[in-house]
Amino acid sequence: MFVGSMLVLYTFNQSMIFLLGNPEVRKIFHERHLEQNLQWNSRESLSTDAGELKRELLGTMRGTHPDEVMVFTQPLGTLPPGQSNQFPLPAAIGGSHVTLTPADKYFPLISYAVVDIDDTHWDATRLISSDQIVLSLVNQAANERGIEEFLNFRSRMVRQIAPLSLLLAIICAILLTRRVLAPIRRVQNSLHSLDNRDLSVRIPVRGEDNEFRDFIVNLNGMLERLEKGFQQASRFSSDAAHELRTPLTIMQGYTERAINEAVPGSRSQIQLRMISDEIERLTSITHKLLLLAQADAGRLRMDFEVVNVSDLLDEMRSDLALLDPPLDLRGRVEKELIVLTDRALLQQLLNNLFSNAVKYNEADGWIDISAWSEAGHLHVLFSNPSQPIDPAFVSKVFDRFSRADLSHSRQVDGTGLGLSLCREIALANGGSLEFRVLGQTQVVVELCMPLHR
Amino acid sequence: MKILLIEDEAKIAELIVAGFRSAGMQYECCSDGNIALSKALSDGFDAIVLDLMLPGVNGIDILRAVRERGKLTPVIVLTARAELPDRLAGFNAGADDYLPKPFFVEELVVRVRALVARLRGQNDTVMLQSGLQLNRISREANWAGCGVVLSQREFTLIEYLMRSPGHIFSRTQILKHVWGLDFDPKTNVVDVCIQRVRKKLIPTHGPDPKDFPIEAIRGIGYRFREI
Numbered sequence: 146m147f148v149g150s151m152l153v154l155y156t157f158n159q160s161m162i163f164l165l166g167n168p169e170v171r172k173i174f175h176e177r178h179l180e181q182n183l184q185w186n187s188r189e190s191l192s193t194d195a196g197e198l199k200r201e202l203l204g205t206m207r208g209t210h211p212d213e214v215m216v217f218t219q220p221l222g223t224l225p226p227g228q229s230n231q232f233p234l235p236a237a238i239g240g241s242h243v244t245l246t247p248a249d250k251y252f253p254l255i256s257y258a259v260v261d262i263d264d265t266h267w268d269a270t271r272l273i274s275s276d277q278i279v280l281s282l283v284n285q286a287a288n289e290r291g292i293e294e295f296l297n298f299r300s301r302m303v304r305q306i307a308p309l310s311l312l313l314a315i316i317c318a319i320l321l322t323r324r325v326l327a328p329i330r331r332v333q334n335s336l337h338s339l340d341n342r343d344l345s346v347r348i349p350v351r352g353e354d355n356e357f358r359d360f361i362v363n364l365n366g367m368l369e370r371l372e373k374g375f376q377q378a379s380r381f382s383s384d385a386a387h388e389l390r391t392p393l394t395i396m397q398g399y400t401e402r403a404i405n406e407a408v409p410g411s412r413s414q415i416q417l418r419m420i421s422d423e424i425e426r427l428t429s430i431t432h433k434l435l436l437l438a439q440a441d442a443g444r445l446r447m448d449f450e451v452v453n454v455s456d457l458l459d460e461m462r463s464d465l466a467l468l469d470p471p472l473d474l475r476g477r478v479e480k481e482l483i484v485l486t487d488r489a490l491l492q493q494l495l496n497n498l499f500s501n502a503v504k505y506n507e508a509d510g511w512i513d514i515s516a517w518s519e520a521g522h523l524h525v526l527f528s529n530p531s532q533p534i535d536p537a538f539v540s541k542v543f544d545r546f547s548r549a550d551l552s553h554s555r556q557v558d559g560t561g562l563g564l565s566l567c568r569e570i571a572l573a574n575g576g577s578l579e580f581r582v583l584g585q586t587q588v589v590v591e592l593c594m595p596l597h598r
Numbered sequence: 599m600k601i602l603l604i605e606d607e608a609k610i611a612e613l614i615v616a617g618f619r620s621a622g623m624q625y626e627c628c629s630d631g632n633i634a635l636s637k638a639l640s641d642g643f644d645a646i647v648l649d650l651m652l653p654g655v656n657g658i659d660i661l662r663a664v665r666e667r668g669k670l671t672p673v674i675v676l677t678a679r680a681e682l683p684d685r686l687a688g689f690n691a692g693a694d695d696y697l698p699k700p701f702f703v704e705e706l707v708v709r710v711r712a713l714v715a716r717l718r719g720q721n722d723t724v725m726l727q728s729g730l731q732l733n734r735i736s737r738e739a740n741w742a743g744c745g746v747v748l749s750q751r752e753f754t755l756i757e758y759l760m761r762s763p764g765h766i767f768s769r770t771q772i773l774k775h776v777w778g779l780d781f782d783p784k785t786n787v788v789d790v791c792i793q794r795v796r797k798k799l800i801p802t803h804g805p806d807p808k809d810f811p812i813e814a815i816r817g818i819g820y821r822f823r824e825i
Contacts, residue, residue: 390678391607391651394700398613401702404766410816418818422770428700429780439681446683460751464777467787496778503779 151318155311177291178283181205182255182272191274193218202281208291213284215267218277230256232271232280238262243280245271259285328357332364344372375441382438386431393431397424433562436490437545440569447487447573451597454482454523457492458516461499465512472506475528476515482523485597486574494570495525497563498590502529505588518596522576525592533585542580543568567592599714600624602643604634604660605676606652614647617703623710631655638664643671644714647706650677650688658691665692672713674706704762704824727760728811728825730799741810744801751776752795755788759812764824766815792820 181202185191192198199216203209217235231242245256254273259266266285271278328351335348347365350358400421407414439445458478465474484491502512506529513528541547546561564580571578576594583589601618605611606629618625626643628634631652638646638660646664650657661673675688675696688696694713697706708727716722725732731740737753738745748756755776759767769788773779777787792812800807811823 387678390699391610395607395609395613397700398610398703401765402613402616404818405764410818414815415817418766418768422768424700425771425774426780429774435681446681456750464751464787467790468785492778496780500779 148318150321151314154314154317154321177206177288178202178268178270178281179255179257182270182279182281185272185279186254186274188274191277191279193277195279198279198281202283206283206287206291208294209283209287213287215282217280219280221273221276221278232269232278234260234262234280243269243271245269328361332361344368344375379438379442382434383442386435386438389427389431393424393428397421397428400424430562433566436493437562437566437569440566440573445490445569445573447490449485450488452484452486452488452491454484454491454495454516454525455480457495458514458525461495462514465503465514468503470508472503472529473509473511474514475511476513476526478514478516479518482516482518483597484523484574484594486594490570490573494567494592497567498525498527498592501563501590502527502588505529505531507531521596521598522593523596526589527591528587528589530586531588534582534588536582536585539580539582543578564590599644599711600626600642601710602634602637602646602671603627604631604638604646604652604657605629605649607649610649610676613703614706617707621707621711623707631660635660635663638671639667639669645710646671646673647710648673648675648693650675650679650684658687661688661691661693672717674709674713676701676706702762702765704765708761708763725757725760727763728823729809730756730760730811732756732760739795739799741799742801742805744799744804746798748795748798752791752798755791756795756812759820759822763811763822766818766821768819770819772819788819 185198195216195218198218199211199214202216203211203214206214215238219232230245232245233242239262243258243260245258247253247256256271258269258271260269260282261267262282267282268285268288269280269282271280331351332348335346338346347368348361350361350365400417404414404417404421407417436445455478462474462478465472499514502514506512510530513526515524515526515528517524538547543565545565547565564578568578571592571594574594576592579589579591579593581589581591601623603611603614603618603625605614605627608629611627611629615625615627626637628637629652631654634648634652637643648657648661652660657675657677661675664671664673672694673692675693676699677684677688677696678699685696695709697709712722712725723733723735725734729741732753733739734757737748737750739748739753739756755772758772758776772788792814796807796810796812800810811825813821813823815821
């Protein structure tokens with residue numbers, strides 16, 4: 146932007162200087178003589194004194210020597226008939242007749258010719274006024290010299306002005322850039338502070354040009370619609386989750402009652418239990434959707450307390466020993482890793498990672514649960530072998546309802562909401578959650594969040 | 599013990615009422631906010647079970663009105679909104695306990711009982727159900743004169759079963775609520791843990807192990823017997 150505007154300004158500047166050296170300029174010099182004749186022509190009464198006229202002409206032609214200008218006058222009516230285009234030169238300069246052509250069809254009383262006197266070219270102009278004929282001659286060399294002088298002057302000017310105009314261009318460019326970019330920079334700053342959560346940011350409209358004001362107003366309008374849509378979407382999920390809870394309570398209540406009343410161990414009791422387990426699952430999904438909706442709205446509420454993560458992980462590790470078939474337990478959990486967080490949410494996060502590591506494991510597989518502190522942060526790592534994972538899945542792993550399309554036939558329960566929620570919880574804790582696949586068949590999930598000081 | 603149930607959803611009310619009836623509690627049901635308020639202000643109820651989502655009125659407003667009039671009857675709030683801010687709003691308005699939907703009726707009954715007992719000055723650190731005693735602070739369990747300290751997981755498991763006596767829990771439910779696993783890892787974690795508790799609590803010479811309150815229900819899961 147800056148360089149661009151500087152170039153434009155500098156080019157403009159230089160082209161102005163160049164224009165002054167245009168051929169037109171040359172013509173203007175040659176016509177100075179004619180100009181003076183036109184001026185004389187317009188006068189009511191013109192002096193008959195040739196000397197006075199010469200001085201006047203000289204005055205308009207700076208840098209011309211008096212010898213290079215000649216003016217002759219002659220009373221009107223002395224022209225021989227049939228020779229109106231002639232002018233007899235004084236004997237002192239050859240005495241011959243000069244043949245002239247009208248300088249301009251609009252001014253037939255002014256004629257023009259080039260005369261050679263003693264091998265010098267003279268521009269001769271004849272003016273027929275009301276009472277006399279004036280012949281003025283200017284040495285062409287004088288005109289040329291004038292042009293040369295002017296051109297020299299011009300290049301001197303260019304040399305002197307060039308650095309100055311460059312400086313001027315730089316200053317103008319800086320100011321211009323500042324002025325034009327200021328609102329853009331403000332928009333950029335505002336948009337910077339806006340992540341996908343906080344859409345409440347609006348760009349303040351200040352004394353901008355109209356085009357820019359419109360742009361900002363439009364942008365703000367867009368943000369508002371986006372925010373509204375976002376709020377509606379998350380309100381909808383939240384309301385839907387709440388509304389689902391009442392029918393879920395009723396379904397579960399009656400199913401549980403039927404189970405308790407059924408003949409113990411009967412087929413119908415076992416079938417009812419299956420229904421009840423599915424209701425539990427629906428309840429889980431509802432709960433997760435609600436938490437996600439709250440996270441989307443930036444309202445994931447946390448009930449902060451001091452939590453010993455080492456204890457939670459140790460408990461998981463000891464549960465692993467009870468698994469059937471058992472999984473080989475790997476990794477190490479450092480003692481006394483303490484964080485300040487919402488216990489229920491963190492538990493949900495860890496349980497999810499633990500569940501995944503068990504669910505998507507291989508027969509006779511292993512599971513690595515490690516935790517350590519590093520630079521004031523807690524790192525928790527879950528790793529396990531898995532069926533080959535499509536690399537394309539890795540980028541979608543945190544999307545809602547996305548599940549790895551594993552080739553094996555083992556039926557795995559899951560909602561595809563778990564990891565998405567896990568990441569929201571990690572973010573709400575000021576941390577991060579990373580999903581990596583090593584060599585296509587080893588999954589690593591790493592949580593990082595600040596330790597409690 | 600007489601309970602006032604303020605619930606507009608007839609089907610949920612019916613479930614709760616059935617729970618109260620089988621627990622031998624007296625009850626009165628009410629679905630209208632204004633009538634509910636006047637009843638809540640009257641004497642003669644040991645506890646109030648209040649659904650926060652009532653048509654037209656906010657349960658919180660009823661609760662606040664009751665407390666503002668100096669009425670101290672214990673109130674358990676039933677709510678579909680069990681998130682922190684809603685919970686805090688409930689407690690601030692004067693609720694004594696809350697139960698998020700969906701819930702087990704058995705648990706509601708136990709909570710109502712505990713609340714009334716607490717108000718009567720009884721200590722609720724120790725839970726007693728069907729002969730099994732559980733200290734909620736020290737995690738010490740006692741049955742038939744045999745006392746042991748349970749591990750955190752064992753304690754959570756026993757407390758969970760004990761909170762809804764008579765309710766049959768499936769392994770999936772237990773895994774979800776005690777282990778936080780919302781899938782069945784096709785393991786016997788639950789069985790192993792229950793076996794361990796049994797081994798710890800049933801003395802070698804003494805009462806018939808069959809009397810131990812936790813019983814297995816074939817093909818389903820476990821139940822804490824309500825004797």
